[in-house]
Amino acid sequence: MEFNVKHGAAETIKTGCLVVSINEARTLTGTAAHLDGICGGQISAAVKRGDITGKPGQTLMLFALPGISAERVLLIGSGKKPALGDRDYRKLLQKTVATLKDGGATDAVLTFSELSVQGRDLYARTRLAVETIRENLYQFDQFKSKKADKPRLKKCALWSADKADAAALKQAIAHGQAISDGTDLTRDLGNLPGNVCTPTYLAKEAKALAKQFKGTEVEVLEEKDMKALGMGSLLSVSAGSAEPAKLIRLSYQGTDASAQPHVLVGKGITFDTGGISLKPGSGMDEMKYDMCGAATVLGVFKAVVSLQLPINLTILVASAENMPSGTATKPGDIVTSMSGQTIEILNTDAEGRLVLCDALTYAERFKPASVVDIATLTGACIVALGSHTTGVLGNDDVLVDQLLNAGKQADDRGWQLPLFDEYQEQLDSPFADIANIGGPKAGTITAACFLSRFTKAYPWAHLDIAGTAWISGGKDKGATGRPVPLLTQYLLNQVQG
Known part of the structure; x- marks a missing residue:
């Protein structure tokens, strides 16, 4: 798996899948709210219909949203807690990987840098993300005649709106990969x-x-x-x-x-x-x-x-x-x-x-x-x-x-x-x-x-x-x-x- 860093307005990022978290509050916040304004309220409409409520691990894939460069937007629920624990955060990442690895996208951009994780700064939660993603993509099939299908997902970018975060993100990726x-x-x-x-x-x-x-x-x-x-x-x-x-x-x-x-x-x-x-x-x-x-x-x-x-x-x-x-x-x-x-x-x-x-x-x-x-x-x-x-x-x-x-x-x-x-x-x-x-x-x-x-x-x-x-x-x-x-x-x- 190749990891890199992305910056800039989320709606302008070209990727096979843009991953955005939403919580269980009725009002969208952060990147989800920003993208909702760009695409004419289609995300909030999905929430209003009950297609996704923000419960932990719940997912909804949206395609070709107007004004958004990503081919797909994956919404994933992060629950009610203002700050996730390590276990909740890992489960969120595991569900993300499970949804993406055999899907249509070969690359994805995660906007989880805005999530709050108890006791973890940007470096620590980014490194934990890299390690969790790699852990859930691991396969051991060298003694099987029929090999497991390789995950379609090949690249994963970790996004932050602030370019000042680049050093912490890059160090976290290097450490997490090693x-x-x-x-x-x-x-x-x-x-x-x-x-x-x-x-x-x-x-x-x-x-x-x-x-x-x-x-x-x-x-x-x-x-x-x-x-x-x-x-x-x-x-x-x-x-x-x-x-x-x-x-x-x-x-x-x-x-x-x-x-x-x-x-x-x-x-x-x-x-x-x-x-x-x-x-x-x-x-x-x-x-x-x-x-x-x-x-x-x-x-x-x-x-x-x-x-x-x-x-x-x-x-x-x-x-x-x-x-x-x-x-x-x-x-x-x-x-x-x-x-x-x-x-x-x-x-x-x-x-x-x-x-x-x-x-x-x-x-x-x-x-x-x-x-x-x-x-x-x-x-x-x-x-x-x-x-x-x-x-x-x-x-x-x-x-x-x-x-x-x-x-x-x-x-x-x-x-x-x-x-x-x-x-x-x-x-x-x-x-x-x-x-x-x-x-x-x-x-x-x-x-x-x-x-x-x-x-x-x-x-x-x-x-x-x-x-x-x-x-x-x-x-x-x-x-x-x-x-x-x-x-x-x-x-x-x-x-x-």
Whole structure:
């Protein structure tokens, strides 16, 4: 989708479709009122007839209105509220896309700059519009013999009467497009089947990104390299699989080399059977999404590097396949992590923390300004927060607050869970330094407690995206691309101060 900016009198804009919002008031306002005067009252007449009342999402397409250059005018209801919430605004945009994408127009001009959205300036609501439109045009059909029809809508212009708005609109489009490109990459990787998207495939994707963008560097550690580093915890997860594990590093230098990098660590379990602690068969196909943390950090990397942000960024992908076999790790086995801490593996299905802990220890060598790990880690997070909100925990209140605020800004929200010392006792083991599970209570918190034992050298936060990374079941099943917007916003804020 191509986005651009339009200015000038709305009636003079030549486009396949001019999109105008109307509210539920009986009197037209803004652009709708202006156009109504130009076309001899045809819009107000439609309202008077009851063809459209302005209820949220209600639409009416008008053709060849006199005095108006647009071939079509799409009226869409914005409801009664003087200022829309993010959810209402997104629904308005979703209905707009649904109406236009398979219609007759190949281009459209949106006049939504005049809408008021709670807590959002012109830049913020324009960027949210770009991201929402892109999100609703996403298609994944590469394994279908019959491909989905391509949307007829190819171009979308964002209109403002005031030319002084041009800079904010253009920046919002640039940021929104970059974030959407990263989100699409994350969704594509997440939606790939496990027989395609292996640790080796993720390594190839990382190399392709490094080749695409200047100022980047890639390194892939093989199992022999990890063994030399003492990563017994990570390697215990891949022990039962024919697919070799990979630890992938991508680095981008966007500012002075002396500046500490921000590090993102992604869980990349490309398929999770649970290992010897085998999962139930129902819904196991969705365990291809257990690498969405890895997909997320690759998507964020693409967004940041395409924008050439003046920041140093390193991503680490800890990738393995968790399978049962004669060589697989067993419940009760004890392994030694890179940090030297020993781990009693009570449940092989709690494998994400086992790959992450070695990657988090490895992150120390980069002397990071911050480290954030992203993982589809616990079903308990879905029980606690559902599928709308990402769980956030960490050892640094400033970092946690920055992530929570970035989530609000990006409409990709997180919620903080506690990380009190009392929970650490649930991980006590009679045979090793730490057990890899803490029992049935507070599973998301005890998982983060486990990770916290490997993150004492730097500010750290953990994002549990088990509920937000993908939509389960039904025709809408698929990766969401979250939390690419949250993390990209967090990094934008580091640059903007």
